[in-house]
Structures are given as structure tokens and as C-alpha cells.
Amino acid sequence: MYRLKITDHIILLLGVFVMMAPVVVAFFTSTHEAAEIHRNGLTLRWGNHFVETYNAVLNREGGFTGQVTGMRMLMNSLILGIGFAVGKIVLSMLAAYAIVYFRFRLGTLFFWMIFTTLLLPLEVRILPSYEVMHQLHLINTYTGLIVPLLASATGTFFFRQFFKSIPDELLEAARIDGAGPIKFFFDVIVPLSKTMVAAIFIIMFVYGWNQYLWPMLMTNDESFYTLVRGIKQILLVWLGAQIPDYNEAFAIAILAMLPPVIIVVVFQRWFIKGLTESDK
Amino acid sequence: MAAIEINQVSKIYTGDVHAVKSVSIDIKDGEFVVLVGPSGCGKSTLLRMVAGLEEISKGDVKIGNRVVNKIDPAERDIAMVFQNYALYPHMSVYENLAYGLRNRKTPKAEIDARVAEAARMLQLEAYLERKPRALSGGQRQRVAMGRAIVRKPAAFLFDEPLSNLDAKLRVSMRGEIKRLQRRLGTTSIYVTHDQLEAMTLADRLVVLNGGEIEQIGAPLEVYHTPASTFVASFIGSPAMNLLKGELHGDKLALGPSMIDLAGLAPTSGPVTVGIRAEDLRLAGPGEHAMTVAADYVEEVGSQRLVHGNLGDQSLTAVLSPEAELKSELRLVVATEKLHFFNQESGKRIGDTVSPQVVQVKTEIA
Numbered sequence: 001m002y003r004l005k006i007t008d009h010i011i012l013l014l015g016v017f018v019m020m021a022p023v024v025v026a027f028f029t030s031t032h033e034a035a036e037i038h039r040n041g042l043t044l045r046w047g048n049h050f051v052e053t054y055n056a057v058l059n060r061e062g063g064f065t066g067q068v069t070g071m072r073m074l075m076n077s078l079i080l081g082i083g084f085a086v087g088k089i090v091l092s093m094l095a096a097y098a099i100v101y102f103r104f105r106l107g108t109l110f111f112w113m114i115f116t117t118l119l120l121p122l123e124v125r126i127l128p129s130y131e132v133m134h135q136l137h138l139i140n141t142y143t144g145l146i147v148p149l150l151a152s153a154t155g156t157f158f159f160r161q162f163f164k165s166i167p168d169e170l171l172e173a174a175r176i177d178g179a180g181p182i183k184f185f186f187d188v189i190v191p192l193s194k195t196m197v198a199a200i201f202i203i204m205f206v207y208g209w210n211q212y213l214w215p216m217l218m219t220n221d222e223s224f225y226t227l228v229r230g231i232k233q234i235l236l237v238w239l240g241a242q243i244p245d246y247n248e249a250f251a252i253a254i255l256a257m258l259p260p261v262i263i264v265v266v267f268q269r270w271f272i273k274g275l276t277e278s279d280k
Numbered sequence: 281m282a283a284i285e286i287n288q289v290s291k292i293y294t295g296d297v298h299a300v301k302s303v304s305i306d307i308k309d310g311e312f313v314v315l316v317g318p319s320g321c322g323k324s325t326l327l328r329m330v331a332g333l334e335e336i337s338k339g340d341v342k343i344g345n346r347v348v349n350k351i352d353p354a355e356r357d358i359a360m361v362f363q364n365y366a367l368y369p370h371m372s373v374y375e376n377l378a379y380g381l382r383n384r385k386t387p388k389a390e391i392d393a394r395v396a397e398a399a400r401m402l403q404l405e406a407y408l409e410r411k412p413r414a415l416s417g418g419q420r421q422r423v424a425m426g427r428a429i430v431r432k433p434a435a436f437l438f439d440e441p442l443s444n445l446d447a448k449l450r451v452s453m454r455g456e457i458k459r460l461q462r463r464l465g466t467t468s469i470y471v472t473h474d475q476l477e478a479m480t481l482a483d484r485l486v487v488l489n490g491g492e493i494e495q496i497g498a499p500l501e502v503y504h505t506p507a508s509t510f511v512a513s514f515i516g517s518p519a520m521n522l523l524k525g526e527l528h529g530d531k532l533a534l535g536p537s538m539i540d541l542a543g544l545a546p547t548s549g550p551v552t553v554g555i556r557a558e559d560l561r562l563a564g565p566g567e568h569a570m571t572v573a574a575d576y577v578e579e580v581g582s583q584r585l586v587h588g589n590l591g592d593q594s595l596t597a598v599l600s601p602e603a604e605l606k607s608e609l610r611l612v613v614a615t616e617k618l619h620f621f622n623q624e625s626g627k628r629i630g631d632t633v634s635p636q637v638v639q640v641k642t643e644i645a
């Protein structure tokens with residue numbers, strides 16, 4: 001057995017420090033008042049305004065219209081994150097299933113066409129996508145926010161590779177057992193893909209959660225604001241002698257981090273469990 | 281239960297590759313037929329065409345008097361056992377066994393009864409709740425067989441089911457398959473590349489080579505009268521010695537030796553002579569014998585495999601472990617145990633089957 005040496009611990013601790021220190025600083029700073037932060041800068045002391053700040057961030061109605069609360073933004077972010085993740089998984093699983101198991105003409109060509117779109121980032125097609133959504137009157141709707149980004153080359157690619165690793169005999173056994181394409185998909189493919197689904201859910205949820213440019217373009221109604229935009233909004237109020245609400249910006253940042261962390265922690269367990277338990 | 285009729289079936293892949301060339305086999309109800317041959321001989325393709333997993337390019341397959349060419353695998357009333365078991369990894373043993381029945385909308389009570397029966401037959405009762413990954417290779421293979429049994433199909437199709445098991449387990453599973461098939465009396469087609477498995481399991485052997493049938497017959501019939509040099513070298517271990525010889529009237533010239541055939545010569549001129557290694561024995565003093573220069577010896581324990589040279593041709597003999605070994609061995613073979621093959625076509629010449637031996641086999645069966 002390899003024995004952990006002191007240097008290993010130092011390296012690991014260094015990693016933890018680099019990753020965690022900014023978060024810890026942000027958290028402690030968020031418990032102070034804005035004026036204090038402006039005066040003293042970042043701090044590692046507990047500031048006694050924790051409940052106040054977080055309550056304000058979550059429940060105070062703000063924005064230009066005075067109607068959008070932190071809770072609202074949190075919910076929007078969740079809808080976006082989960083909508084992206086679930087939609088992308090469903091869509092890319094079906095696409096990969098078609099490509100791998102139905103050997104239709106030009107199937108490979110279609111796969112490579114999907115695959116090459118990996119090379120194009122969202123920003124390249126953001127204006128045409130906006131134009132299409134505009135003409136469909138889907139600006140300021142969740143549908144408009146989520147649907148245009150659902151097609152996922154990454155997801156399709158991962159699922160295709162995974163399906164290809166499932167032995168053909170399983171399909172043949174299922175055919176002899178009288179399972180048609182739909183039954184085979186739900187009875188065999190879906191349960192076997194659990195680990196893949198978990199992995200892709202993590203990636204896609206975080207991807208959706210962190211969207212900034214797209215929601216900004218697609219929505220101008222404040223009730224569709226996400227947390228990520230909320231942070232920006234707070235820092236924008238740099239008017240005259242008014243001090244930006246640093247404490248609230250930090251608090252929102254912390255809140256914005258929590259759900260992805262929870263998702264990763266929960267699904268990572270499942271993901272690792274699936275990896276170690278399944279053979280073949 | 282049903283008879284299976286394979287009628288001039290061919291498989292042609294794109295690019296005009298003929299994997300199976302016009303093969304016909306009549307399989308009787310309840311018969312255990314083994315398809316044997318080297319890899320790439322088309323035996324698996326043939327089986328998969330019977331199963332419906334591979335399209336039939338030409339000819340037709342009948343299962344119980346029904347042409348099944350265009351019928352879905354699930355509707356063909358067959359069950360298949362795969363080499364890698366092909367168990368559903370996420371389902372328990374019970375679910376694996378029940379899946380096919382469930383898809384057929386079998387009532388729950390009957391599923392339970394059939395699964396219980398199969399589990400009892402295969403000693404899987406204790407494992408019904410386990411997932412396949414928690415089972416050993418032999419147990420997995422039994423589950424795969426159970427999945428076939430619960431369906432009560434007209435025919436079992438086995439695609440090299442024992443190849444993934446270790447040697448010892450293979451022998452015991454072989455016995456189990458044979459016993460099970462006898463007990464259920466279900467028509468079976470079994471594909472293997474292992475000649476020993478083929479010999480021990482089959483009611484009838486089908487030896488395939490290059491997509492064509494070389495010989496069909498009872499195992500001992502094939503062993504004692506191989507129809508061609510290919511069958512001769514494929515069936516039996518160690519492989520039959522095949523030597524170049526020449527017939528001169530009643531005498532056979534084999535390398536430097538001359539053997540008196542005492543009126544048994546089937547033809548004349550150059551021939552390929554087949555001698556089973558186990559038909560060779562050490563000559564007694566004064567007996568007319570072939571002189572073989574011993575090359576090396578393989579000790580198997582129960583016997584000794586002596587590899588040597590007769591003139592410039594190599595030869596293997598199976599001798600008893602007590603046999604005295606010298607660098608020059610004097611070996612004899614009974615003339616009625618010689619096999620003759622045409623040197624060009626490799627086909628058998630004449631017939632030297634000893635009828636009594638075949639008789640014994642049918643009595644056991």
C-alpha cells in the first residue's frame with residue numbers, strides 16, 4: 001500500500017486553500033454592512049449581519065420595478081438549470097439511441113454533423129436564435145429561454161459512445177425476449193445509462209445555471225432574472241454617492257453557488273456508485 | 281417442441297462474401313445437433329439465421345413446419361443462450377428469467393411457477409434476488425439457460441455457451457446441458473469450435489468448413505469415418521496423422537515403409553493416408569513395422585504423446601505411459617484402421633467404419 005506522506009498532505013491542503021479561501025472570504029464579508037466593507041475591504045471576521053443581509057437578499061423586492069426578489073431569481077435559475085439538464089438528457093439520449101440502434105441511411109453523417117456543432121459556441125448563433133425566438137413571440141418566456149439551447153452535441157456524443165459499449169447480445173437477447181424498440185429503450189437502455197445520466201446532469205445543470213448572456217438577451221422582464229444576473233444588477237447601482245451593496249452581492253454569489261454544489265455532491269455519490277458497481 | 285428444417289440456406293454479405301453456402305440440415309424433434317468448425321466457418325451465422333437475428337439471403341428455415349424467414353425472433357418460438365450470457369445487468373436473477381414471459385403478458389402466477397421450476401432445476405433458488413454481477417461465471421451461465429427454459433420454446437439455440445468458463449467448469453456444465461436437454465426433450469442446436477464439446481454433446485454432428493457442410497453424422501461415425509481430411513484433422517485429439525502414401529497393388533508405400541494391406545486396398549496410386557494416433561502401437565518382436573524416429577514426447581499422465589518422423593513426414597502416436605521409449609520406435613497399425621483420402625480433393629476413399637462401435641453408441645443413447 002502507498003503511504004501518504006506529509007508532502008502529499010501539503011499539496012492537498014494547498015489545493016483546498018486555493019479553492020476554498022475566496023469562498024470563505026466572500027461568505028464572511030457578506031455578513032458585514034456595505035459601508036463597513038467599503039471602508040475596510042475584505043475580511044475574515046464574523047460580522048453579525050448575517051440574518052439581515054440574507055433575508056434582504058432573498059425576500060426584499062428590488063429591481064427597477066421593485067418586484068423581483070432573491071427567491072424569484074433563485075427559482076428562475078433552478079428552472080433554467082433543471083430545464084436545460086433534463087431537456088438535454090432526454091433529447092440527446094433519444095438522438096444517440098436513433099444513431100446507434102437504427103442503422104438508417106446517412107446515420108453516421110448525421111452524427112458527425114451533430115458532432116461538428118460542438119465546435120460552434122453558443123455565441124456564434126446567438127443572434128439568429130434570438131431572431132427566431134422573437135418571431136415566434138417567445139421572448140420573455142421560459143420556453144424561449146430553454147428550448148433553443150436544448151440540442152446538445154456533447155450529450156449526444158457521450159450517450160452514443162456509451163450505447164456503443166453495451167454488448168450487442170443484450171439487444172439480441174431482448175429481441176428474442178420479445179422487447180420492441182421502445183421497451184428495450186425503457187427497460188434496458190435507460191436503467192443502464194443511470195451513471196451517464198448522472199454525469200451529464202451535473203455538467204448540464206451547471207451549464208444552465210451559469211448562463212448569463214442568453215437570458216440577458218432573451219428576457220427584459222425582471223421577473224425572469226436569474227441569480228447570476230442579480231449579482232451584476234446589484235453592482236451596477238453605482239450612482240452618485242451611493243455605495244454598492246457589496247454585502248448583498250457577496251450573499252447572492254454564495255447563494256448562487258449552493259445549488260450547483262448540492263447537485264454535484266448528490267449526483268457524484270450516485271455517479272461513483274454506478275461506476276464501481278456495474279460490470280459489463 | 282418441433283423439428284427444424286434448414287433448406288439450402290445461404291448468407292451473402294455485401295461485396296459478394298458467402299458466409300454460408302447453401303446448407304441443408306434436417307433436425308428431428310428432440311434432437312441435439314452440434315455445429316462445429318473453426319472460427320469463420322459460418323456456424324454462428326447459420327445459428328443466428330435460425331434465431332432470426334440475421335437475415336436469410338437464400339433458402340428457408342422451417343421451425344415446426346412453419347417457414348420463419350420473415351418472422352421476428354420473438355415470434356419464432358426459440359430461446360437462445362449467448363457466449364457472454366447477455367444477462368440484463370440491472371435486473372435481478374428473477375427479473376432476468378421473468379422478462380421474456382412478462383413481455384408476452386403471461387399471468388403473474390404462471391411466471392412465478394415457471395421461474396421457480398427453472399430455478400429448482402438449475403439450483404438457482406438461493407440466488408433469485410441477486411444481480412448478475414454477484415454471481416460466478418457458472419451461475420451466470422445457468423441463469424442464461426434458465427431464461428431459455430422458462431419460455432418452454434420449440435428449440436434451444438446455444439452460441440458457444442461454455443467458451444467463457446474455465447476448463448473444469450466447462451466439463452461439468454457440459455454434463456448439465458446434456459442432462460437438461462434429455463430431460464426436457466427440446467430440439468437443440470449448439471454451436472462450438474471445441475471438438476470435444478461437440479463429440480460429447482451431440483446426437484448428430486455437423487462439421488462446417490468455409491460455409492459448407494463437410495460431414496453430418498453421429499459423433500462416433502464422424503470420428504471413425506471422417507468424410508474428408510478436414511474432418512479427420514478437426515475431430516479427435518490429437519489430430520489424425522495425415523501422411524502422403526502410394527498404393528501399389530496390395531501394398532502401401534508410406535515413406536520408407538511398406539505395409540501389406542491384405543486385400544483391403546480401395547484404389548491405387550498416390551493417396552493421403554490417415555492414421556489415428558491412438559491406433560498406433562509398439563510392434564512386438566519380429567513383427568513387420570514402420571520405423572519412426574522419435575522427436576519429442578508430451579506427457580499427459582494417462583498417456584504419452586510421442587511426436588516423431590516417418591521418413592520426412594511427422595507423425596504422432598499415443599502410447600501407454602509404461603511404453604519403453606527409444607530414439608527409434610517400431611510402430612504398427614492394424615490395416616483396417618487406415619483411412620484413405622484423395623490427395624487432390626481430400627475426400628474419403630472407401631469405407632472402413634467398424635459397425636460394432638457405432639452400434640454401442642446407439643445402445644447408450
